[in-house]
Amino acid sequence: MIKDGKNRFSRLIQPVFVGMIYLFLYLPIIVMVLFSFNKSRISVRWEGFSLYWYQKLFQTPEILDALRVSLVVAFFATVLSVVIGTLFVVASVWKKSDYMSWIFYGNILLPEIVMAIGILSIFTFFQIPLGYLSLITGHTIIGLGFVIPVVRARFVELDPILTEASLDLGATYGQTFRKVLFPLLLPSIVASSLLVFTLSLDDFMIAFFCSGPKIQTLSVYVYSMIKGGVDPTINAISAIFLALSSLLILILSYLKVLDLVVSNE
Amino acid sequence: MNNLFNSLKNFYDEWYPKVVIIGVYLLIIAGFLYSPRVFEYFSNEQSINVYAFTEFVSSEAVKEFEHETGIKVRIQYFEFNEELYAKFKINHGEGYDLITPSDYMVEMMRKDGMLQEIDHSKLSNIKELDSRLLGKYFDPENKYSIPICWLVYGIVYDRDIVGPNFKQANLGMLFKDPWDLVISDVVNKHYRVCMAQDPRDMVYLAAIYLYGRTKNLTDVELAQIQDLLSKQKSWVESYTDAGTPYFLTGGIASVALISNHRMKKLQEISNKFIFQIPKDGSIMVIENIAIPVKTKKSDLVHKFIDFLISKKIAMLHANLYGTNSSNISVFNEKVAENSNFFPKDTMFDKLHLINNEISLDRVDSIWLGVRFS
Amino acid sequence: MKTLRKIFSEEIAFVFSCPALLWECIFLYLPLLVLALYSCFEFSAQTNSWVFTLHYYRQVFHSLYFRVILNSLKLAFTATLICFTIAYPVAYFLAIKVQKRFRTFLLFSLILPSWTSLVVQIYAWFFLLEQDGLVSRTLHWIGLIPKSMHLLNNYFSIMVGLVSCFLPFMILPIYVILDKMDPRLLEASADLGADKIETFKRIIFPLSLPGVYTGFLLVFVPVFGEFAIPSLLGGSTYVVWGSLIVDKFLRARDWPFGSALAIIGIMLFVLIILSCVAIRNLVKRLRGVN
Secondary structure, three states: OOOOOOOOOHHHHHHHHHHHHHHHHHHHHHHHHHHHOOOOOOOOOOOOOOHHHHHHHHOOOHHHHHHHHHHHHHHHHHHHHHHHHHHHHHHHOOOHHHHHHHHHHHHHHHHHHHHHHHHHHHHHHHOOOHHHHHHHHHHHHHHHHHHHHHHHHHHHHOOOHHHHHHHHOOOHHHHHHHHHHHHHEEEEEEEEHHHHHHHHHOOOHHHHHOOOOOOHHHHHHHHHHHOOOHHHHHHHHHHHHHHHHHHHHHHHHHHOOOHHHOOOO | HHHHHHHHHHHHHHHHHHHHHHHHHHHHHHHHHHHHHHHHHHHOOOOEEEEEOOOOOOOHHHHHHHHHOOOOOEEEOOHHHHHHHHHHHHHHHOOOOOOEEEEHHHHHHHHHEEEEEEEEHOOHHHHEOOOOOOOOOOOOOOOOOEEEEEEEEEEEEEOOOHHHHOOOOOHHHOOOHHHHOOOOOHHOOOEEEEEOOOHHHHHHHHHHHOOOOOOOOHHHHHHHHHHHHHHHHHHHEEEOOOOOHHHHOOOOOOEEEEEEHHHHHHHEEEEEEEEEOOOHHHHHHEEEEEEEOOOOHHHHHHHHHHHHHHHHHHHHHHHHHHOOEHHHHHHHHHHHHEEEEEEEHHHHEEEEEEOOOOOOHHHHHHHHHHHOO | OHHHHHHHHOOOOHHHHHHHHHHHHHHHHHHHHHHHHHHEEEOOOOOOEEEEOHHHOOOOOOOOHHHHHHHHHHHHHHHHHHHHHHHHHHHHHHHHHHHHHHHHHHHHHHHHHHOOOOOOOHHHHHHHHHHOOOOHHHHHHHHHHHHOOOOOOOHHEEEEEEHHHHHHHHHHHHHHHHHHHOOHHHHHHOOOOOHHHHHHHHHHHEEEHHHHHHHHHHHHHHHHHOHHHHHHHHHHHHHOOOHHHHHHHHHOOOHHHHHHHHHHHHHHHHHHHHHHHHHHHHHHHHHHHH
């Protein structure tokens, strides 16, 4: 450790500063969640603990519809992006053509709004109807941008030694994949699917442009609600959103995949 | 020569299978993406496809219509008239049997030949329509459109705080500098207004305030409108439609521009507010039903139109959405309930319709200039 | 002619990698091409064909629209800079000063707010900063402001929202880089007689630059395209590139113009990124000389 000749005061500055930053990030969320349990509609008057707004939430059919849309789209987008992403990674690394992976970095480098209007333009140009399928398509693209780096990072660690060994022992490529690589890749596959699922649930941009006339995801619905001002029902939805995301993040950090994502972007 | 041929052959051998594989996948993806359209095409029973704005018809009414006639109604929604127009520009609305354009959009679509004639003889309820809504500029003989409902913009303000200062609402409450309005100091210091979200509404309203008309506006006059709106920005709290009740009930804004159907919703939350149609004039919007030119289900559509303008259904929707019905008896009943929300007969000639004289581009550039000043 | 089956079994690697590549090309790169085409081709009713035109680009350059794009770039850059100023000390603290066992928890709690939906975070600030919100009431109680004010609908609230939503994306990459740094380097530097500031300037900061660049990209890219935060927290008065695009695409349905706007924005944005890369290479070369 480098000799630290500072006094106690300046040694306190850093933790205090960091603490304040954490407070800055958390204060709005904590307040918002707290007041979702407030019986009163007006913000700063606490009128007692109540689950009224949560009840109201479950009684509003539009919210439940939007939730259903979000979940369905997230599920299929995750499945699709994980499947085709993993297949791509495995096939391209084996064929030594995984320099192609750089194509997928465009997903992160392009502002999402341009991606969204691009997808919308394509769909209109080819007269493809907008709806569930268009949303799933858009979210799959985003998902691919995360699945491929994550799985590839792990795969490159394992390969080629493992693959060579397996082939030397007489297994075919198929068997190698099924019995050797897949179980080892499973943690990163699960991690990236959780990542994509969360991203898809939370996504606002693509859903805003490409969901078409009747269906809405939860994010888009909340956006239109916010335009009408404060409403504790939104607090309740947000609290549930938070709870869901925390759960997913908990699992993700348990699988230690966070640094993997960041160090490969 | 032989070498060239060989290398071409090698190229072909290497790429041919890849092209086939790509082709197969493209077919799968295309099938996947176009499938909803295929489903729609095959379910061709007695049904009509409606493309409407969001608060047009309730599911109750649809169920009743389906029950009465056995005709299935499928509705898709749009939010802006431009969406409707853009869709129709591509393929003249193939696939849709009924649409709900607003006044200015009827003129645009009529001129582009996108609409089919409506046979008045098939509509038994047509005599119940409010004659003040018929024969307007966008369709003088109502050959292509039938009005379904309308709304009017008015000014809403707090009864106790701002109320005592104004006997009769006027557009100056929105457009005049608060220091020029004769109000008490207390109200003056925090005077903020809410304006509409659609720039078109604001440009035309400013035109009514400055010149008393919405037609034949010269470039000089448009520049003056832009100046007025730019100056107004400093006392505008927000340009919103959905957020107006929030700003009013929270006391953040004292006065707001509001449509009379949104006023009804505000009334449900709080009765501190007065709604009045400004005495120097205001904007009214007429929503219509029209038939796309390419539909082949004209008979079924006429039945639905007749159903919608009937007294029972018109009453149902007037109660549900708060818009003014085109059915005269329903409208008169609503006026009897609360005459403040509705313009008196004498006011009608001060109510202007939005027209197509100023292109959307021009409105947008005025609006950008305002926001950027 | 080979049968389909034979083709599939021989080129099986291609079969597996094809879907992802196809998906990417059709739904990311092709759209960019379509946007470019939209922006410079106009359907002329006279000749009944598509005509090449730079009309839309001219429209963008010769008007307020261009100023809006520049303003958005400025906003994004400012937000990124602010994030960097706050993020670096935090990342440094986490990577170097905090004990290992607390780090996972602290990192996890850092990421949590950002992994919820953007609209949820925006609403949280909306709720806090509104007329009767906690911040306004507290400031009023302390006596800083005359009465409970609506703190939203201004530049300040937009910046607060942007920084709050994107700060973790700057902290994380810097943390990862600093965390991976070999502590022996620091020891060596101390042994050679450098004090803390020297060490930081010459060793820690330069080595952490890759993380800084990643963070810069992770913040600048999304903030530039952002329209939800300026629209919800800033009132519709503050015009951003993103909201112009939304307006042109969804409301006015003027797609050629919207595409031209999008493409010009992207080109300026790429220009900025390329110049940053150029600056970085220049800096490297200069230091190499030293």
